[in-house]
Amino acid sequence: MRHTVITAARHYIKDSIMQTFKFACLLLCGWLLHGPVFAQDYPQRAIKLVVPFPAGGGVDAVARAVAERLSAELQQPVLVDNRAGAGGALGASVVAKSAGDGYTLLFANNGQAALPHLQKIDWDAVKDFKPVSSVATYAMLILVNGQSPYKTVAELVAAAKSQPGKLAYGSSGPGGPLHLGMEMFKSAAGIDIFHVPYKGNAPMNVALLSGEIPIAMDTLAISLPHLKAGKYKALALAVTSTKRLSLIPEVPTLAEAGLPGFDYEGWQGIFVPASTPTAVVAQLNAALVKVLAQPALRQRLIDLGYEPKSSSAADLGATLAKDLAAYRKVITDAKIKVD
Numbered sequence: 001m002r003h004t005v006i007t008a009a010r011h012y013i014k015d016s017i018m019q020t021f022k023f024a025c026l027l028l029c030g031w032l033l034h035g036p037v038f039a040q041d042y043p044q045r046a047i048k049l050v051v052p053f054p055a056g057g058g059v060d061a062v063a064r065a066v067a068e069r070l071s072a073e074l075q076q077p078v079l080v081d082n083r084a085g086a087g088g089a090l091g092a093s094v095v096a097k098s099a100g101d102g103y104t105l106l107f108a109n110n111g112q113a114a115l116p117h118l119q120k121i122d123w124d125a126v127k128d129f130k131p132v133s134s135v136a137t138y139a140m141l142i143l144v145n146g147q148s149p150y151k152t153v154a155e156l157v158a159a160a161k162s163q164p165g166k167l168a169y170g171s172s173g174p175g176g177p178l179h180l181g182m183e184m185f186k187s188a189a190g191i192d193i194f195h196v197p198y199k200g201n202a203p204m205n206v207a208l209l210s211g212e213i214p215i216a217m218d219t220l221a222i223s224l225p226h227l228k229a230g231k232y233k234a235l236a237l238a239v240t241s242t243k244r245l246s247l248i249p250e251v252p253t254l255a256e257a258g259l260p261g262f263d264y265e266g267w268q269g270i271f272v273p274a275s276t277p278t279a280v281v282a283q284l285n286a287a288l289v290k291v292l293a294q295p296a297l298r299q300r301l302i303d304l305g306y307e308p309k310s311s312s313a314a315d316l317g318a319t320l321a322k323d324l325a326a327y328r329k330v331i332t333d334a335k336i337k338v339d
Contacts, residue, residue: 042102042280046077049270051107052091054084058138058221058304062268063107065300066135069291080107087111087175087338089121096123100275102284105132110177110266113323117331118175118338125324127274130281131316133288134269136306139241140181140217142254145208153189153238153257156215160191167193170204170213175338178204178217180327181240181264183334185217188259219266220245221305240264246302268306269316285313 047070051063060082067078083091088111098104106129116125123129142153150156160167171179174197186193196213198204201222208216209226220239224247238257239245241264254262270288272281291297292310301308311319330336 042283043074043076045103046079047074047103047105048081049078049105049107050081050083050091050095052083052085052088055080055082058219058306059107059109059268061221061304062136062301062306065297065304066107066288066291069294069297070287073287073291078105086119086121087115087173089115089119089123092129093121093123095271095273096128098273100273100277102272102276102280104273105284106271107135107268108271109268110323112271113320114175114177114180114327114331116324117328118336125320126317129271130274130276130278131313131320132270132272132281133285133292133313134267134309134311134316134319135288135292136268136301137241137309138219138221138266138268138306139239139245140178140219140264140266141223141240141251142185142238143208143216143218143223144214145211147211148214150214153254153259157189157191157258160189160193164192165194167215168196168213169193169215169217170196170198170207171216172201172204172218173197173199175331175336177266178219179336180330182217183330183336184264185240185254185259185262187330187333188254188262219305220247224248224305246307247305267309267319269311269319271316281313 049063049067051060053059060080064080067080071078083094085091088108092106092108092112092115095104095106112125115121144150144156150159169182171182173179174195179195179197182195193215196207198207201218204213204216205218205222205226207213217240227248238254239248239251240254240262242253242255244251244253270284272284289310292308298308
């Protein structure tokens, strides 16, 4: 009798250990897969898309167009939350400190790669975020007033070289994408022109149209209405990307205009807090790839002056890493500082 009881107890303990082991294995597998059950239930409520710039601007317009389509695809509201401040650093901070549950997204642009080199921030561009997908790219234009004596890139470069440090160019603010792009142009062309910063695109454009500054760089999205109105023209009709733009296909690239290999494009993309499960990132990526393939959304972004472009999470991460290194060099070489 005693032997039977002991044997039964041993079997019970053995079975209990095996069941516990199996349960632990299941938990471990779930953890390693970053919560597939969670991903299956996602999303169950509204998603917040933080835009770290003011409402009404180019970034905001693209974000709202994407949010509308993403809402329909995910069957949950995707609500744009503008958190402007510190050149985009404030909104990024909000997302970095948010729960990694897939319900707080960051709509960033390539300024995310410049901010760490320009100011003190309380987040890390790589460690505190996971990339999801790119959304769009955008090229810049070198612009002159319609009355400018410079009609080609070659003429501008020749004039700048003949009077070093005499010509001025405007930007929307120190350390911004337009400032960095012009410094890249200066370096590639081997010219010395000085920087006049303005508080945003609007005052910079007023200065350009009035002749206060002879040269500026701006995005197609902001420049296009002025170009159509004939108020000013793109210098030598040149763009900064490696390919001509679909809205102005007659405009050559800067590479074609005499600066071989020149390539400067901005980008916009979506990131989430670093603790977000990989399965949720994959689900968001699939949804974004799908909506960015829709003809209506693509045309909307093109009309706004952007080139629609989805990507894998890894590709967006690689783009960010590349720009972090490139912008650090530009900012260091040009001694750019933000007060």
